[in-house]
Amino acid sequence: TLKEDKFRFIVNSLKEGISNGVRHGNATAFWFELKKDENDLHFLLFDNGTGIKGSIQEGFGLTSMREKANSFSGKVAFSFEEGEGFELHITLPLDKEKEVDE
Secondary structure (H helix, E strand, O other), rough: OOOHHHHHHHHHHHHHHHHHHHHHHOOOOEEEEEEEEOOEEEEEEEEEOOOOOOOOOHHHHHHHHHHHHOOOOEEEEEEOOOOEEEEEEEEEEEOOOOOOOO
């Protein structure tokens, strides 16, 4: 199951990733995948932007994303190469309790 706070985090991370891709990487296309396995939720956002040369400078948005993922016992990873776009990976543990219909 996915609690509301994690759902909101996923939505906000998607918005942040798209915004960064357009603003900083001049991306014109994105590919998004959200899937789960038995224990975790896996988020992947890839763009066709300019990528990053050297190391990444995490601003407020990416730093906040990493901190929020950590608060859920999750993790955030970035993959990039100059001229090859940018990938954002987030892994969050699934909540184990069952949803209750009211």
